[in-house]
Structure formats: C-alpha cells, structure tokens
Amino acid sequence: MNHIWTVPRISSRAWKVWHRNLVVFFRTWKVNFFPPLIEAFLYLFAIGMGIGSYVQQIDGIPYVNFIAPAILAISVMNSAFFECTYGSYVRMYYQKSFDAMIATPLSIEDVIAGELLWGATRSLLYVIIMLPVFVAFGVISLPTSLLAIPLAFLGGLMFGGIAMCFTAITPSIDTLNYPSFLFITPMALFSGTFFPLTLLPVAFQYIALIFFPLTHLVAIMRMLTLPAITSVLLLHLSWIIVVTAIFCIIAINLMRKRLIV
Amino acid sequence: MPGIIEAQDLRKKFGDINAVDGITFAVNKGEVFGFLGPNGAGKTSTMKIIACVSPRTSGAIRVFDMDPDTSPAEIKQRLGVVPQETNLDPDFTCYGNLFTYARYFDIPPDLASKKAEELLEFVQLQEKRDVTVEKLSGGMKRRLILARALVNNPDLLILDEPTIGLDPQARHLIWERLKLLQSQGNTIILTTHYLDEAARLCDRLVIMDNGKILVEGTPVDLVKQYVGNEVVEIEKTDEVLACLSKNTIPFEAIGDSVQVATDSSREIAKILFDQCSPHKVITRPATLEDVFLKLTGRKLKE
Numbered sequence: 001m002n003h004i005w006t007v008p009r010i011s012s013r014a015w016k017v018w019h020r021n022l023v024v025f026f027r028t029w030k031v032n033f034f035p036p037l038i039e040a041f042l043y044l045f046a047i048g049m050g051i052g053s054y055v056q057q058i059d060g061i062p063y064v065n066f067i068a069p070a071i072l073a074i075s076v077m078n079s080a081f082f083e084c085t086y087g088s089y090v091r092m093y094y095q096k097s098f099d100a101m102i103a104t105p106l107s108i109e110d111v112i113a114g115e116l117l118w119g120a121t122r123s124l125l126y127v128i129i130m131l132p133v134f135v136a137f138g139v140i141s142l143p144t145s146l147l148a149i150p151l152a153f154l155g156g157l158m159f160g161g162i163a164m165c166f167t168a169i170t171p172s173i174d175t176l177n178y179p180s181f182l183f184i185t186p187m188a189l190f191s192g193t194f195f196p197l198t199l200l201p202v203a204f205q206y207i208a209l210i211f212f213p214l215t216h217l218v219a220i221m222r223m224l225t226l227p228a229i230t231s232v233l234l235l236h237l238s239w240i241i242v243v244t245a246i247f248c249i250i251a252i253n254l255m256r257k258r259l260i261v
Numbered sequence: 262m263p264g265i266i267e268a269q270d271l272r273k274k275f276g277d278i279n280a281v282d283g284i285t286f287a288v289n290k291g292e293v294f295g296f297l298g299p300n301g302a303g304k305t306s307t308m309k310i311i312a313c314v315s316p317r318t319s320g321a322i323r324v325f326d327m328d329p330d331t332s333p334a335e336i337k338q339r340l341g342v343v344p345q346e347t348n349l350d351p352d353f354t355c356y357g358n359l360f361t362y363a364r365y366f367d368i369p370p371d372l373a374s375k376k377a378e379e380l381l382e383f384v385q386l387q388e389k390r391d392v393t394v395e396k397l398s399g400g401m402k403r404r405l406i407l408a409r410a411l412v413n414n415p416d417l418l419i420l421d422e423p424t425i426g427l428d429p430q431a432r433h434l435i436w437e438r439l440k441l442l443q444s445q446g447n448t449i450i451l452t453t454h455y456l457d458e459a460a461r462l463c464d465r466l467v468i469m470d471n472g473k474i475l476v477e478g479t480p481v482d483l484v485k486q487y488v489g490n491e492v493v494e495i496e497k498t499d500e501v502l503a504c505l506s507k508n509t510i511p512f513e514a515i516g517d518s519v520q521v522a523t524d525s526s527r528e529i530a531k532i533l534f535d536q537c538s539p540h541k542v543i544t545r546p547a548t549l550e551d552v553f554l555k556l557t558g559r560k561l562k563e
Contacts, residue, residue: 011334013334013365013367016364016365019364020350020361020364023361024352024353095348095350095351095352096346096347096348097348097350099314099344099346099348100344100348100349100350100362101365102314103312103314103337103340103342103344104337104362104365104366104413105334105335105337105338105365105366105367106334106365107333107334260314260315260316261275261315
C-alpha cells in the first residue's frame with residue numbers, strides 16, 4: 001500500500017528535527033564554519049590564481065570569475081550530500097536517533113523530511129559564509145549573486161534527496177564511499193565546473209546534462225554571479241525542481257521501508 | 262469504559278515467521294501489566310505495535326480507544342517509551358536530551374525546561390545535568406531514558422526491559438521510581454526477563470512463548486495455580502528417584518537435583534526422610550521462575 005511513488009504525508013513537526021540539527025551545528029560552530037571558509041580560499045588561490053594565470057579567460061570571462069560559481073555549487077552539493085549520507089547514517093544507525101524520535105508524535109516521514117531540510121539548510125549556510133569572501137575578491141557580482149542563497153537551499157534539497165536514497169539502501173557506512181567517489185567526484189569535475197561543458201565530446205555533454213544534477217546547478221549559479229541571465233535559466237530551474245521532488249519523495253519512502261518493519 | 266489497551270487476535274509476521282501469533286489481552290487504567298517470555302517470544306514486537314512504530318499484520322488493537330494505524334501521532338502524544346536499546350542523543354547533555362525530547366512533544370520551551378529539571382531530580386541525575394550522555398554509566402543512562410519517557414506526563418508508560426544489564430543498586434532505584442509512578446496511578450506495561458522484577462512490579466502479567474500467550478494472571482495466582490506454594494529440591498540419587506516414583510510423587514529432574522512442587526512441603530519431607538534417605542534437601546517458596554520454566558521449558562532459546 002505504501003508505494004515508492006506515494007507522496008508522503010509530512011507534518012510541520014519535521015521542523016523539530018531540523019531544529020535539533022541546527023542547535024547541534026551552532027553549538028560546534030567553530031568546527032562547522034571554518035571548513036567552507038578555508039575551502040573558498042583554497043579553491044580561489046589554487047585554481048583561480050594558479051591555473052587562472054595560465055588560462056586567463058574563458059569565453060571572455062576572467063577564469064576566477066568563471067570558476068567562482070562552480071565552487072559555490074560544488075559546496076552546495078558536498079554539504080548536503082555528505083550531511084544526508086554519512087551524517088544521517090550515523091544518526092540513524094549508530095545513534096538510533098530516528099528510533100528515539102519516532103517514539104514521539106513525530107512520524108518517520110517527518111524525521112526524514114527534517115533531515116532533508118537540514119541538509120538543504122547546511123548548503124544555504126555554507127553559501128552565506130562563502131559569498132562575502134568572493135565578493136571581497138571581486139569575483140562575483142552583486143546584487144544578483146544574492147540569489148545564490150535561495151538557490152543553495154533548493155540545490156541542497158536536491159542533493160540531500162539523492163543522498164538520502166543512497167543512505168536508505170546502503171548496507172553499511174563503508175558502502176557510502178561508492179556514491180561519493182563514483183558519482184560526486186566525477187560530477188564535481190565534469191559538470192561545466194572548471195572548464196566549459198562544450199569542451200566535452202557531444203555524447204558526454206548529454207550524459208552530463210541528463211545524469212549530473214550539478215551541471216544544472218552550476219549553470220544557474222554562473223548566470224547569477226556573472227551575471228548573464230537568460231531564459232535558459234528557467235529550463236535548468238525546472239529540471240532541478242522536478243528532480244528534487246522525485247528524489248525527496250523516493251528517499252522518504254525508501255527510508256520508511258528500511259525503518260518501519 | 263474501555264481499557265487503555267485492548268488487543269484482539271493481534272498478529273505480526275516477518276516473512277514466514279509469526280512473531281506475534283494471535284494474542285488477545287486488555288490493560289486497564291492504573292495497572293502494571295507485564296509481558297514475560299524467553300527471547301523471541303514476541304514481547305518486543307507487541308510493544309512496538311502498541312507504540313505505533315511497527316504496523317500489525319492483522320487483528321485489532323485500540324490504544325486509548327484509537328487505532329495505531331490511523332492515529333499514531335495522537336496516541337504517541339500520550340505515550341512514554343523506554344526502549345530496550347539505549348538511544349539517548351549523544352550530541353546533547355542530560356538536560357539537553359530531556360529538553361530536546363520535550364520539544365518533540367510540542368511542549369513550550371519554558372515548560373520543557375522546567376520539566377527537564379524536575380525529571381533530573383526524579384531520577385537523581387541533577388549532578389550530571391551538564392554532562393554529555395556518553396560519560397554516563399549504564400545505570401545512569403537507563404535512568405535518564407526513564408526520565409525522558411516521562412517528559413510528556415504520559416498516560417501509558419511502555420518499558421521494554423527497563424533494567425537490562427544493570428547492577429542491583431541501579432535496578433532497585435529504577436524499581437523504586439516505578440513503584441512511585443504506579444502509586445500515582447500511572448498505567449505501565451513492561452517486558453522483562455527478570456522474574457523477580459515481574460513478581461515485584463506487576464499487578465497482572467502474561468507469559469508468552471513463540472508469539473502466543475500461554476497464561477495470564479496475577480503473579481501470586483499463577484504461582485499457586487501452576488506450581489504450588491513450595492518447591493522441595495533434593496540432591497539427585499537413584500534411590501531418591503526410585504522412592505519418589507514409588508510414592509507417585511510427581512517430580513522434575515534438573516541437572517543433579519530433583520524438584521518437587523507441592524502445597525505441603527512437610528508431607529513431602531516426611532516421606533523423603535522416612536523412606537528415601539536423601540542427602541541434601543532444601544525447601545523454598547515457589548516463584549514465578551518455576552512457572553516460567555515449567556511453561557516455556559528449560560531448553561535454551563535462540
């Protein structure tokens with residue numbers, strides 16, 4: 001009766017789970033805020049300034065400006081994906097937190113929805129932390145770049161949903177390494193991030209557009225930060241919204257299947 | 262007035278295994294009701310159905326006159342659950358665990374805070390208020406879980422092996438707290454392997470095996486009905502065995518001893534000393550453990 005495509009019934013209690021994670025995050029804020037800041041600097045210097053001094057320009061855009069939105073998009077992907085794989089798995093399997101939560105009025109659907117919302121919030125927070133650095137270096141433009149913040153939430157929800165599907169079916173924490181290395185790493189490199197998609201053979205371009213959600217996120221992000229907004233943005237945005245909805249629904253249903261026996 | 266829980270022909274299947282195989286029982290308000298049974302008897306599965314975290318396969322169950330399948334949130338709002346497995350939140354302190362948990366029940370922050378302090382005192386953990394749960398001993402963790410189960414002033418407390426793995430001091434403290442809750446009119450259901458615990462706490466209990474309820478009653482009645490008042494234990498010798506058989510006294514040989522359940526140990530002792538020349542004889546009151554072993558057998562489970 002509970003099919004994989006059934007739209008789950010979620011209550012506003014999902015925010016309680018979200019809030020629990022938020023409280024823990026801010027209590028250890030020093031550990032949590034530093035990595036994205038450092039990451040932003042590292043990428044800017046190593047790739048931007050380093051490779052940038054050879055590459056100079058791509059399509060008439062300074063190389064650092066070209067990769068800055070990609071760094072933001074990759075950060076959105078990583079923070080939500082790793083939160084909803086390793087983070088959620090630890091809470092589910094080792095801490096038994098989900099078991100404790102569903103003994104309260106929270107349903108398993110609320111709990112997983114809260115985890116997904118939290119993954120998305122984490123992406124949003126990281127972008128908020130990284131934006132001022134990029135603005136200070138003058139590699140992104142205001143005010144359109146501010147739209148990267150809501151976009152980070154949507155992108156985070158998408159990668160959180162995909163991540164949670166892996167978490168729901170993984171037999172152990174070790175096997176979560178497969179999606180990390182076989183999916184996330186290639187995606188970070190071949191989604192029009194550090195070089196334009198058009199440099200890839202046509203077949204690969206299609207693969208990237210169909211199977212790499214990051215491609216669409218990078219594309220929108222770049223339109224916003226350059227800025228160079230065209231109507232194609234709506235196509236990318238629609239793609240992301242549809243994929244987000246699909247994976248979040250499947251993730252919640254798979255998790256219920258795993259945990260409610 | 263309907264009972265707190267009413268179950269009829271309740272069943273739970275995991276694949277081909279009937280974990281709960283058609284049980285019927287009712288729990289009344291203000292009662293401590295025990296589920297006893299060896300490992301794999303179906304106790305925890307039954308608890309999970311009542312707690313709305315595992316849907317039944319078939320049969321009927323009403324908790325607070327509501328159906329766990331259709332009103333889980335409403336039922337769970339009024340439940341306090343002590344699970345078998347310790348699942349405190351390691352990211353929080355003792356106080357933080359209680360406060361956060363109270364928030365899951367929609368208890369407003371100021372009230373949640375007050376309740377958390379109150380419960381820390383109730384389970385005598387005030388000194389550990391700001392300690393992360395990983396630093397607590399096993400007994401302290403169980404106490405904190407008990408406190409956590411009480412944050413919403415539950416109308417029904419579900420305890421799955423509440424004192425598992427605890428030392429005698431910790432067990433006694435938990436018992437004492439449970440007795441106090443009982444005296445305040447709380448309804449409690451509990452599962453346990455410890456038969457002294459069941460005898461001490463339960464007003465009424467069922468003994469389960471292989472997913473079925475074997476017997477139901479008060480601890481005292483069950484002991485009387487299935488064993489008798491006393492048990493005479495005699496060191497096993499061929500002479501004693503032959504002698505008991507000759508006098509048609511029913512007995513059970515276990516290891517190197519022979520047990521005779523009886524209402525009159527004097528009579529048995531007299532026959533023994535007059536006719537059987539026994540080596541060692543001990544007379545003791547019959548316990549729930551005798552009932553349990555008699556009904557569920559002495560073979561190791563699992």
